[in-house]
Amino acid sequence: MSRIEWTEQTWNPVTGCTKVSPGCKHCYAETMSRRLQAMGAPGYENGFKLSLLPERLEQPLRRRKPTMYFVNSMSDLFQDGVPEAFIDRVMEVIRATPQHTYQILTKRSTNMRDYFATRPVPDNAWLGVSVEDRRYGKPRIPDLLAIKARTRFLSIEPLLEDLGRLRLRGIHWVIVGGESGAGARPMKKEWVINVRNQCLDVGVDFFFKQWGAWGADGKHRSKKANGRKLEGKVWDMIPELAV
Secondary structure (H helix, E strand, O other), X not given: OOOOOOOOEEEOOEEEOOOOOHHHOOOHHHHHHHHHHHHOOOOOOOOOOOEEOHHHOOHHHHOOOOOEEEEOOOEOOOOOOOOHHHHHHHHHHHHHOOOOEEEEEEOOHHHHHHHHOOOOOOOOEEEEEEOXXXXXXXOHHHHHHOOOOOEEEEEEOOOOOOOOXXXXXXXXXXXXXXXXXXXXXXXXXXXXXXXXXXXXXXXXXXXXXXXXXXXXXXXXXXXHHXXXXXXXXXXXXXXXXXX
Protein backbone atom coordinates (compact mmCIF):
# COMPACT_ATOMS: atom_id res chain seq x y z
CA MET A 1 0.00 0.00 0.00
CA SER A 2 1.31 3.44 -0.92
CA ARG A 3 1.45 6.36 1.51
CA ILE A 4 0.86 8.72 -1.42
CA GLU A 5 -2.70 10.01 -1.05
CA TRP A 6 -3.63 9.84 -4.73
CA THR A 7 -2.58 6.29 -5.57
CA GLU A 8 -2.77 2.74 -4.18
CA GLN A 9 0.51 1.07 -5.06
CA THR A 10 3.90 2.11 -6.43
CA TRP A 11 5.76 0.21 -9.13
CA ASN A 12 9.44 1.02 -9.64
CA PRO A 13 11.05 -0.83 -12.56
CA VAL A 14 13.46 2.12 -12.65
CA THR A 15 15.12 3.84 -9.69
CA GLY A 16 17.40 6.87 -9.50
CA CYS A 17 17.21 10.23 -11.22
CA THR A 18 18.85 13.63 -11.73
CA LYS A 19 17.65 17.12 -10.87
CA VAL A 20 16.26 19.20 -13.74
CA SER A 21 14.19 22.03 -12.19
CA PRO A 22 13.40 23.78 -8.88
CA GLY A 23 10.80 21.18 -7.94
CA CYS A 24 13.64 18.68 -7.60
CA LYS A 25 15.51 20.63 -4.92
CA HIS A 26 14.24 18.62 -1.95
CA CYS A 27 13.51 15.36 -3.76
CA TYR A 28 11.91 12.85 -1.39
CA ALA A 29 12.93 9.96 -3.68
CA GLU A 30 16.59 10.89 -3.39
CA THR A 31 16.42 10.97 0.40
CA MET A 32 14.53 7.68 0.52
CA SER A 33 16.96 6.03 -1.91
CA ARG A 34 19.91 6.90 0.33
CA ARG A 35 18.10 5.36 3.29
CA LEU A 36 17.20 2.22 1.37
CA GLN A 37 20.79 1.91 0.14
CA ALA A 38 22.05 2.12 3.72
CA MET A 39 19.55 -0.58 4.70
CA GLY A 40 20.77 -2.85 1.89
CA ALA A 41 17.37 -2.87 0.15
CA PRO A 42 17.35 -4.60 -3.28
CA GLY A 43 17.26 -2.16 -6.18
CA TYR A 44 19.03 0.64 -4.34
CA GLU A 45 22.59 -0.62 -4.42
CA ASN A 46 23.48 2.43 -6.56
CA GLY A 47 21.72 4.90 -4.31
CA PHE A 48 20.04 7.52 -6.47
CA LYS A 49 21.96 6.73 -9.65
CA LEU A 50 19.82 5.55 -12.55
CA SER A 51 19.17 1.81 -12.35
CA LEU A 52 17.00 -0.37 -14.60
CA LEU A 53 15.35 -3.24 -12.74
CA PRO A 54 13.88 -5.68 -15.29
CA GLU A 55 13.21 -8.18 -12.49
CA ARG A 56 10.45 -5.85 -11.28
CA LEU A 57 8.62 -5.71 -14.59
CA GLU A 58 6.40 -8.67 -13.78
CA GLN A 59 5.16 -7.35 -10.42
CA PRO A 60 1.78 -6.02 -11.70
CA LEU A 61 1.22 -9.27 -13.64
CA ARG A 62 1.07 -11.14 -10.35
CA ARG A 63 -1.70 -8.93 -8.93
CA ARG A 64 -5.23 -9.73 -10.06
CA LYS A 65 -7.06 -7.15 -7.94
CA PRO A 66 -7.63 -3.92 -9.94
CA THR A 67 -5.08 -1.47 -8.61
CA MET A 68 -4.01 2.13 -9.17
CA TYR A 69 -0.23 2.11 -9.71
CA PHE A 70 2.05 5.14 -9.58
CA VAL A 71 4.83 4.21 -12.00
CA ASN A 72 8.36 5.07 -10.83
CA SER A 73 7.68 7.00 -7.66
CA MET A 74 11.44 6.71 -7.11
CA SER A 75 12.51 7.84 -10.57
CA ASP A 76 11.34 9.28 -13.90
CA LEU A 77 10.55 6.80 -16.66
CA PHE A 78 11.31 9.33 -19.40
CA GLN A 79 14.63 10.66 -18.14
CA ASP A 80 17.64 10.55 -20.44
CA GLY A 81 19.35 7.21 -20.01
CA VAL A 82 16.24 5.02 -19.95
CA PRO A 83 16.27 3.18 -23.31
CA GLU A 84 13.09 3.30 -25.36
CA ALA A 85 13.27 -0.49 -25.55
CA PHE A 86 12.91 -0.63 -21.77
CA ILE A 87 10.00 1.80 -21.82
CA ASP A 88 8.43 -0.47 -24.45
CA ARG A 89 8.63 -3.34 -21.95
CA VAL A 90 6.91 -1.22 -19.30
CA MET A 91 4.12 -0.44 -21.76
CA GLU A 92 3.77 -4.12 -22.63
CA VAL A 93 3.08 -4.90 -18.98
CA ILE A 94 0.56 -2.06 -18.81
CA ARG A 95 -1.29 -3.40 -21.84
CA ALA A 96 -1.20 -6.93 -20.45
CA THR A 97 -2.92 -5.84 -17.22
CA PRO A 98 -6.03 -3.88 -18.26
CA GLN A 99 -7.51 -4.40 -14.79
CA HIS A 100 -4.95 -1.93 -13.41
CA THR A 101 -4.60 1.82 -13.91
CA TYR A 102 -1.12 3.33 -14.21
CA GLN A 103 -0.16 6.91 -13.36
CA ILE A 104 3.01 7.97 -15.19
CA LEU A 105 4.44 11.33 -14.14
CA THR A 106 7.45 13.06 -15.70
CA LYS A 107 9.42 16.27 -15.72
CA ARG A 108 10.89 15.26 -19.11
CA SER A 109 7.80 16.19 -21.09
CA THR A 110 9.56 16.45 -24.45
CA ASN A 111 10.92 12.92 -24.09
CA MET A 112 7.47 11.58 -23.28
CA ARG A 113 5.92 13.51 -26.18
CA ASP A 114 8.53 12.21 -28.61
CA TYR A 115 8.16 8.63 -27.37
CA PHE A 116 4.40 8.55 -27.87
CA ALA A 117 4.62 10.34 -31.23
CA THR A 118 5.15 6.91 -32.79
CA ARG A 119 3.29 4.72 -30.28
CA PRO A 120 -0.27 4.56 -28.95
CA VAL A 121 -0.90 5.27 -25.28
CA PRO A 122 -2.61 2.40 -23.45
CA ASP A 123 -6.08 3.41 -22.28
CA ASN A 124 -5.21 2.40 -18.72
CA ALA A 125 -2.13 4.65 -18.63
CA TRP A 126 -2.66 8.15 -17.23
CA LEU A 127 0.04 10.56 -18.39
CA GLY A 128 1.10 13.52 -16.28
CA VAL A 129 3.69 16.27 -15.98
CA SER A 130 5.02 18.15 -12.96
CA VAL A 131 4.21 21.87 -12.92
CA GLU A 132 5.92 23.52 -9.96
CA ASP A 133 6.47 27.01 -11.39
CA ARG A 134 6.06 29.24 -14.47
CA ARG A 135 9.53 28.93 -15.99
CA TYR A 136 10.06 25.17 -15.91
CA GLY A 137 6.67 23.67 -15.15
CA LYS A 138 4.16 25.45 -17.36
CA PRO A 139 6.03 24.75 -20.64
CA ARG A 140 5.53 21.03 -19.98
CA ILE A 141 1.76 21.33 -20.37
CA PRO A 142 1.74 21.80 -24.19
CA ASP A 143 3.95 18.72 -24.54
CA LEU A 144 1.41 16.70 -22.55
CA LEU A 145 -1.51 18.06 -24.55
CA ALA A 146 0.25 17.03 -27.78
CA ILE A 147 -0.03 13.37 -26.73
CA LYS A 148 -3.20 11.49 -27.62
CA ALA A 149 -3.99 10.01 -24.21
CA ARG A 150 -7.28 9.08 -22.63
CA THR A 151 -6.36 10.69 -19.30
CA ARG A 152 -3.88 13.54 -18.75
CA PHE A 153 -2.98 15.08 -15.41
CA LEU A 154 -0.86 17.76 -13.78
CA SER A 155 1.04 17.29 -10.54
CA ILE A 156 1.44 20.78 -9.14
CA GLU A 157 3.62 19.75 -6.24
CA PRO A 158 5.43 21.45 -4.74
CA LEU A 159 3.57 24.59 -5.80
CA LEU A 160 6.30 27.22 -5.60
CA GLU A 161 4.61 30.36 -6.92
CA ASP A 162 1.44 31.77 -8.39
CA LEU A 163 1.03 30.05 -11.76
CA GLY A 164 -1.33 32.57 -13.33
CA ARG A 165 -3.57 31.15 -16.06
CA LEU A 166 -3.17 27.48 -16.91
CA ARG A 167 -3.96 25.57 -20.10
CA LEU A 168 -6.50 23.11 -18.72
CA ARG A 169 -8.57 22.25 -21.79
CA GLY A 170 -7.68 18.63 -22.45
CA ILE A 171 -6.41 18.08 -18.90
CA HIS A 172 -8.51 15.70 -16.78
CA TRP A 173 -6.99 15.90 -13.32
CA VAL A 174 -4.90 18.34 -11.28
CA ILE A 175 -3.09 17.51 -8.03
CA VAL A 176 -1.80 20.35 -5.83
CA GLY A 177 0.41 20.07 -2.79
CA GLY A 178 2.86 21.98 -0.63
CA GLU A 179 6.37 20.90 0.24
CA SER A 180 7.28 19.06 3.43
CA GLY A 181 10.51 18.02 5.10
CA ALA A 182 13.66 19.94 5.95
CA GLY A 183 13.98 23.24 4.10
CA ALA A 184 10.42 23.12 2.75
CA ARG A 185 9.40 26.20 0.81
CA PRO A 186 6.07 27.89 1.70
CA MET A 187 2.95 27.63 -0.45
CA LYS A 188 0.43 30.48 -0.27
CA LYS A 189 -3.29 29.87 0.01
CA GLU A 190 -4.12 32.21 -2.86
CA TRP A 191 -1.90 30.20 -5.23
CA VAL A 192 -3.87 27.04 -4.45
CA ILE A 193 -7.24 28.76 -4.76
CA ASN A 194 -6.25 30.15 -8.15
CA VAL A 195 -5.58 26.63 -9.46
CA ARG A 196 -8.68 25.15 -7.85
CA ASN A 197 -10.98 27.82 -9.25
CA GLN A 198 -9.62 27.35 -12.76
CA CYS A 199 -10.19 23.59 -12.48
CA LEU A 200 -13.78 24.06 -11.35
CA ASP A 201 -14.42 26.60 -14.13
CA VAL A 202 -13.53 24.10 -16.87
CA GLY A 203 -14.65 20.87 -15.20
CA VAL A 204 -11.24 19.42 -14.32
CA ASP A 205 -11.05 17.12 -11.28
CA PHE A 206 -9.10 18.79 -8.46
CA PHE A 207 -7.17 16.92 -5.76
CA PHE A 208 -5.56 18.81 -2.87
CA LYS A 209 -2.90 16.56 -1.39
CA GLN A 210 -1.50 18.58 1.51
CA TRP A 211 -0.31 21.92 2.87
CA GLY A 212 3.03 20.39 3.79
CA ALA A 213 5.27 22.13 6.29
CA TRP A 214 3.55 25.51 5.96
CA GLY A 215 -0.11 25.92 6.84
CA ALA A 216 -2.82 27.97 5.16
CA ASP A 217 -2.08 30.64 7.78
CA GLY A 218 1.58 30.80 6.73
CA LYS A 219 2.82 29.18 9.95
CA HIS A 220 5.42 26.43 10.04
CA ARG A 221 4.35 23.20 11.74
CA SER A 222 4.17 19.47 11.06
CA LYS A 223 2.61 18.20 7.84
CA LYS A 224 0.05 16.24 9.83
CA ALA A 225 -0.96 19.30 11.86
CA ASN A 226 -1.45 21.40 8.72
CA GLY A 227 -3.63 18.72 7.17
CA ARG A 228 -5.30 18.58 3.76
CA LYS A 229 -8.29 20.91 3.99
CA LEU A 230 -8.65 23.90 1.68
CA GLU A 231 -11.18 26.43 2.92
CA GLY A 232 -12.56 23.82 5.31
CA LYS A 233 -13.00 21.07 2.72
CA VAL A 234 -11.05 17.97 1.64
CA TRP A 235 -10.71 17.91 -2.16
CA ASP A 236 -10.36 14.31 -3.37
CA MET A 237 -11.72 14.52 -6.91
CA ILE A 238 -10.33 11.93 -9.33
CA PRO A 239 -11.19 10.95 -12.93
CA GLU A 240 -13.22 7.86 -13.65
CA LEU A 241 -11.18 4.77 -14.38
CA ALA A 242 -10.80 3.65 -17.97
CA VAL A 243 -13.17 0.82 -18.78
